[in-house]
Amino acid sequence: MSPAIAELVPEYIRAFEAYTPSRPDPVLMRQYGVDHLHRLNNNENALGPPPAARKVIEAFQCDRSAIYPSGDCYALRLALAERFGKDPERFLVGNGSCEVIASVIKAFCEKGDNIITADKTFAVYEWVAEFSGFEARLIPLKDWGFDPDAMLAAMDSRTKILFVCNPNNPTGTWWDRDTMERFLRGVAGRALVVIDEAYCEYVEDDRFPDAMELMERHPNVVAFRTFSKMYALAGLRVGYVCGQREAIDYIRRTHIVYSVNSMGQPAAAAALSDDAEHILATRRMVADAKALLLPAFDELGLHYVSNEGNFIMVETPASDSLIYRQLMRRGIMVRTMTGFRFPNWIRVSLVQEPVMRDFLTAFRDVIAVVAGGAS
Ligand SMILES: Cc1ncc(COP(=O)(O)O)c(C=O)c1O
Incomplete structure (x- = not known):
């Protein structure tokens, strides 16, 4: 940006850092060499609309x-x-x-x-x-x-x-x-x-x-x-x-x-x-996902925060961006939480059981890899 333009811009805009959204799924899949991607990063409802x-x-x-x-x-x-x-x-x-x-x-x-x-x-x-x-x-x-x-x-x-x-x-x-x-x-x-x-x-x-x-x-x-x-x-x-x-x-x-x-x-x-059935089904999906993930996190000895909503936060034993990259290579996209001021935590959306099982398999694998000193 030329200095003349910068002078036109208020100081609070110059000091502000723009948010960078993630790239489209096909671009990410090419980047990480995977043929599928489970989106667990945005708290979307995986059941789709009513x-x-x-x-x-x-x-x-x-x-x-x-x-x-x-x-x-x-x-x-x-x-x-x-x-x-x-x-x-x-x-x-x-x-x-x-x-x-x-x-x-x-x-x-x-x-x-x-x-x-x-x-x-x-x-x-x-x-x-x-x-x-x-x-x-x-x-x-x-x-x-x-x-x-x-x-x-x-x-x-x-x-x-x-x-x-x-x-x-x-x-x-x-x-x-x-x-x-x-x-x-x-x-x-x-x-x-x-x-x-x-x-x-x-x-x-x-x-x-x-x-x-x-x-x-x-x-x-x-x-x-x-x-x-x-x-x-x-x-x-x-x-x-x-x-x-x-x-x-x-x-x-x-x-x-x-x-x-x-x-x-x-x-x-x-x-x-048309939301009554849909809300019940979604709540059921979230409860089932929690029932699967929480004991697994306990078993791994990881801290997590699980209350209401279709997401859960878990503390990672390595940098959240490293865990993110490793999970992406296995077709799983989560949200890194350093930007939310939770350094080295990730947030995972709660979706259908088969996808949660895929997440757990990948996550266990990644935890083992980072424990072994991967980058
Ligand atoms: C707490 C909260 N409020 C608002 C929003 C934004 O929702 P919308 O998609 O309607 O802009 C989000 C989206 O993640 C959210 O988590």
Whole structure:
């Protein structure tokens, strides 16, 4: 980049390091010399979408790609409104919930403001704040979970948003209703509280708080949800924020219209209409995967963190990037966790049993190889 261009760019952009997504599967397979690749790196639902959503996707007509989608996801918002018993105007849909994170920060923060979240959580909250020129106050996890008291203590008059990932990616820890209520009383309406429930459909414990309900008593609460995880529509990019009308009206001002495509909108609505069996099957798959992996990790003498969500973190006896490369050579892609501030841990998505068995075979092999001093 020429010096003249760099001078046009704000310091907080120059200091920001762009995220590098992984290469497409065929490129990776060539690079690692394998003819298959099990994707265990992105917490995707390996069962694929519910049948009604599949039908919508298969019936999509090419000619419709010439036509702009509904600019404000009209029909999908009606479907969400019906599901949750709320006014459709209280939903704002984005190109994945990642897009909505940016809209919320743009709507609430101005120069000098800060946001608060954890140091080891979904990094997009922190990234959007930082590349927008706002301070991200990152509170260390306590016992692997968000620390409500430390988050409250970090607030000041310039704190605009607190992001709580419940359950947390990547530790799977979650606040129960009492903890959440105490926290919200502590915030006392001084800032917006975003409760990111990307993995809420995986939680079966009835002490888990439902942000859709909390927002009726706490008007400063908004919920993020996504069709990428449980509903297996990650490739279509659909997520949303729901809150009280006033908060959503402000967020809508900063939100790009027409950002959700014509296939994603009806597929998401269909997924919602047909999710009961799908959720049960997915939960079963996750439970079976855990039942297989946890004893195997115990046997290998490895530390792991397993709570809610379709993923598990395990500490590796060598660098996570070495383990990653070795697993890739065996057709298994996991997530290295150094970038999440967990050096030498990996995160593994929980999928069908045969794939979990392939992972375990490869993982045992890799552990033996690194114990023998491979590079
Ligand atoms: C906690 C959390 N929130 C949000 C997202 C983003 O989801 P989307 O695909 O809807 O942008 C993810 C994706 O990994 C996530 O883990």
